[in-house]
Structures are given as C-alpha cells and as structure tokens.
Amino acid sequence: MEKRFVYADNAATTRVTKPVLDAMLPYFTEEYGNASSIYALGRSAKKALETARESVAGSLGAETSEIYFTSGGSEADNWAIRSAAHRLAKKGKKHIITSVFEHHAVLHTCQALEKEGFEVTYLPVYENGIVRVEDVKNAIREDTALVTIMYANNEIGTIQPIPEIAAVCHEKGVLFHTDAVQAVGNVEIDVKAQGIDMLSVSGHKLHAQKGIGALYVRKGIPIDNLIYGGAQERNRRAGTENVAAIVGFAKALEIAVKDIPEKAEKITAMRNRLIDGLLKISHTRLNGDRNKRLPGNCNISFEGIEGESLLLMLDLNGICASSGSACTSGSLDPSHVLLALGLKHEVAHGSLRLSISNETTDEDIDYILEVVPKVAERLRAMSPLWERIIKEEVSGGK
Numbered sequence: 200m201e202k203r204f205v206y207a208d209n210a211a212t213t214r215v216t217k218p219v220l221d222a223m224l225p226y227f228t229e230e231y232g233n234a235s236s237i238y239a240l241g242r243s244a245k246k247a248l249e250t251a252r253e254s255v256a257g258s259l260g261a262e263t264s265e266i267y268f269t270s271g272g273s274e275a276d277n278w279a280i281r282s283a284a285h286r287l288a289k290k291g292k293k294h295i296i297t298s299v300f301e302h303h304a305v306l307h308t309c310q311a312l313e314k315e316g317f318e319v320t321y322l323p324v325y326e327n328g329i330v331r332v333e334d335v336k337n338a339i340r341e342d343t344a345l346v347t348i349m350y351a352n353n354e355i356g357t358i359q360p361i362p363e364i365a366a367v368c369h370e371k372g373v374l375f376h377t378d379a380v381q382a383v384g385n386v387e388i389d390v391k392a393q394g395i396d397m398l399s400v401s402g403h404k405l406h407a408q409k410g411i412g413a414l415y416v417r418k419g420i421p422i423d424n425l426i427y428g429g430a431q432e433r434n435r436r437a438g439t440e441n442v443a444a445i446v447g448f449a450k451a452l453e454i455a456v457k458d459i460p461e462k463a464e465k466i467t468a469m470r471n472r473l474i475d476g477l478l479k480i481s482h483t484r485l486n487g488d489r490n491k492r493l494p495g496n497c498n499i500s501f502e503g504i505e506g507e508s509l510l511l512m513l514d515l516n517g518i519c520a521s522s523g524s525a526c527t528s529g530s531l532d533p534s535h536v537l538l539a540l541g542l543k544h545e546v547a548h549g550s551l552r553l554s555i556s557n558e559t560t561d562e563d564i565d566y567i568l569e570v571v572p573k574v575a576e577r578l579r580a581m582s583p584l585w586e587r588i589i590k591e592e593v594s595g596g597k
C-alpha cells in the first residue's frame with residue numbers, strides 16, 4: 200500500500216480554495232484602501248465590503264443590514280449571548296437555556312454569565328446526541344431571556360431540530376440563537392424560513408481563511424457594542440475592516456451553499472462507507488445518530504485504544520484526524536460531548552473523529568479503511584486495557 204496524505208479533519212479547519220484566494224488577492228496589493236476613506240480607492244474597498252455583506256446575507260436568507268462581520272465563530276457566539284443576556288437582564292430576565300454539548304465558545308460564555316448571576320439550564324442530548332424540542336419547551340420560564348442551541352455538533356456531527364426549537368421559542372416570546380458554524384454549507388439554512396433570531400458562522404470551517412466570520416441578528420433585535428472606537432459595523436464593532444478576509448469569506452460561503460443536496464449525497468455515501476468499514480473492527484461504536492448527522496462526520500470509539508496513540512499512528516501514515524480525548528487541549532478529561540452521550544471515560548478516550556469534505560476522494564476512504572484496522576490491531580496488541588477487556592469476556596463477564 201502506497202502512503203498518501205489524507206486530510207480528514209475538516210471540522211477543525213479547512214483549506215482556503217483557489218477561487219477564494221483569487222477573490223482575496225487584489226485587496227492586499229491593489230485595492231488596499233481603507234473602507235472609511237472618501238477617495239476612489241477607499242470607496243472601492245467600501246463597495247467590496249458592502250457587496251460581500253449583501254452576498255453573505257443572501258447565502259443565509261438574511262437582509263444585508265442584519266449581518267455583522269466578526270473575527271470568527273467564537274466572537275459571534277460571545278457577542279450574541281452576552282448582548283442578549285445583558286439587555287434582557289434589565290427586564291428581569293436572567294435565565295438562559297443551552298445544551299450540555301455546545302462548543303466551548305458557548306459553554307464558557309454561559310459559565311461566565313453564571314458568575315455574573317445568571318441562571319443557566321444545560322439540556323441533555325441523550326444517547327443519540329440530539330436535543331429534544333419537548334425539553335426546550337419545558338425548560339422555558341417567565342424569566343428566560345435566551346435559548347442557544349448549536350445547529351450541528353462539531354465532534355459527533357448530529358444535526359439538531361432547529362426550526363422546531365425556534366418555533367417553541369417564538370411561541371413563548373424567547374430569543375433564539377444558534378451556533379451554526381458546523382452546519383453552514385452542509386445543511387440548507389434560511390434564517391427567515393427557519394425562525395432563527397441570531398446565528399453564528401465562521402469562515403475557516405468552509406474554505407475561507409481563519410479569523411473571519413459573521414453574526415446574523417434579526418432586524419429589530421438590539422445588539423450591544425462589542426468594540427468601541429470607529430463607526431464600523433454600524434457603530435457596533437469598531438476597527439478598520441479586514442476587506443480581503445471579508446471578500447474571501449463571502450466567496451467561500453457563496454460556493455459552500457451552492458448545490459448542498461448534491462454535495463451532501465456524494466459526501467454521505469463516502470462517509471457511510473467509512474462508518475461501515477470501521478464498525479467491522481470489533482469493539483467499536485458509532486457516536487451520535489447515524490442519520491441525523493453532518494454528511495462528512497464519522498465519530499467512532501475503539502475499546503482498549505488511547506485516542507492520542509491512534510492519532511499519532513495515523514499521522515505517521517499521513518492521515519490527519521482528531522480524537523475525543525482532549526489531551527491536545529491540555530486536559531486529561533475526555534470530551535464533554537462524548538461523556539454527554541453516556542460513554543464511559545475509557546471508551547470516550549478511544550474515540551476517533553474523521554471529518555471529510557467535498558475534496559475527499561474514494562481513494563482517500565480506501566486508504567483510511569486500510570490503515571485504521573491495522574493500526575487499531577497493533578495498538579490493542581500493546582494495550583493492557585485491551586488485554587483486560589478480552590480476559591473479562593472470556594471469563595464470562597459479557
């Protein structure tokens with residue numbers, strides 16, 4: 200078997216594609232004006248900025264005036280949640296509803312608000328990794344300010360019933376925000392049709408560069424100032440605009456939302472082959488609902504294997520992937536997402552996330568399916584944990 204390079208970590212970040220880079224290039228060396236300047240060079244930057252805003256709005260089903268550019272998904276999440284919380288607290292509403300398996304940009308923001316005196320309800324996601332609409336309904340109180348539930352989970356790819364949750368929120372007059380960073384470009388999203396009040400999106404998860412994203416805020420919902428200074432982003436977020444990044448982001452988003460059903464069908468077929476192939480290895484399980492998941496997400500736990508060792512061995516074989524044990528982020532605790540599904544610590548530790556994209560080929564899948572079983576076998580042969588699992592089985596434990 201010939202060694203290949205296979206990038207299967209598109210949920211972590213993606214490559215900037217050629218059309219996106221080409222759209223950006225003129226804004227570095229030729230169209231470098233400050234969008235606030237009044238001469239032609241500045242006006243041209245301003246025009247590019249506003250055309251990009253119009254395009255981003257169009258890609259999400261929003262109006263141009265409802266889009267604020269940010270430095271990415273984390274900033275958009277922080278801004279939306281903190282602004283809604285602080286504004287509604289003035290009306291005596293200090294309760295927030297979210298889920299246990301949100302991205303840390305949402306969870307840590309909620310935890311910071313708890314320290315300020317807000318009360319937060321963390322809804323469960325059950326074994327399939329999906330929030331129940333009924334739970335949202337039951338959790339809403341008189342003093343609930345905001346519900347924030349992610350559109351699709353970044354680790355296990357499960358897609359949440361967002362239009363249904365939004366409808367429940369509106370019935371009860373509660374604001375609804377969604378972190379749609381993983382979903383945009385993979386699932387068809389129309390903020391108006393789906394009743395979304397606020398939505399976060401990030402560029403680098405959809406083939407734009409890192410450090411750019413946007414927050415959609417429905418017209419009529421006031422939003423706090425994020426950065427004081429100039430009048431950029433309608434006086435809400437000061438600082439000279441990153442025109443090149445914004446233009447690239449708009450281009451990447453435009454490409455991402457095109458032909459979603461066709462792309463999803465192709466990617467889902469590859470992903471299913473990946474899942475079925477890996478589940479042939481003994482003592483494995485698929486994490487998250489099999490069908491209500493992002494086309495490119497495959498998350499499998501291997502009993503008796505350490506996630507880190509698996510990643511290192513895959514790296515030696517040219518495969519970039521990610522694991523559910525969070526040692527990479529400086530913590531020994533397994534992922535909060537996998538624990539939320541009810542996985543035991545040692546099983547969560549042996550998890551592998553492969554996130555494929557439109558650029559993945561059948562040959563890439565063949566290669567992964569050749570490498571992973573061999574690597575898993577070798578790691579288990581050296582694992583005392585695996586030895587114990589097998590011994591317990593032989594002695595009739597299971």
Ligand SMILES: *Cc1c(COP(=O)(O)O)cnc(C)c1O
Binds near residue numbers: 353
């Ligand atoms: C990547 C990611 C973020 C953070 O986006 P950045 O642009 O990297 O700040 C937030 N939420 C989810 C679900 C993500 O996958």
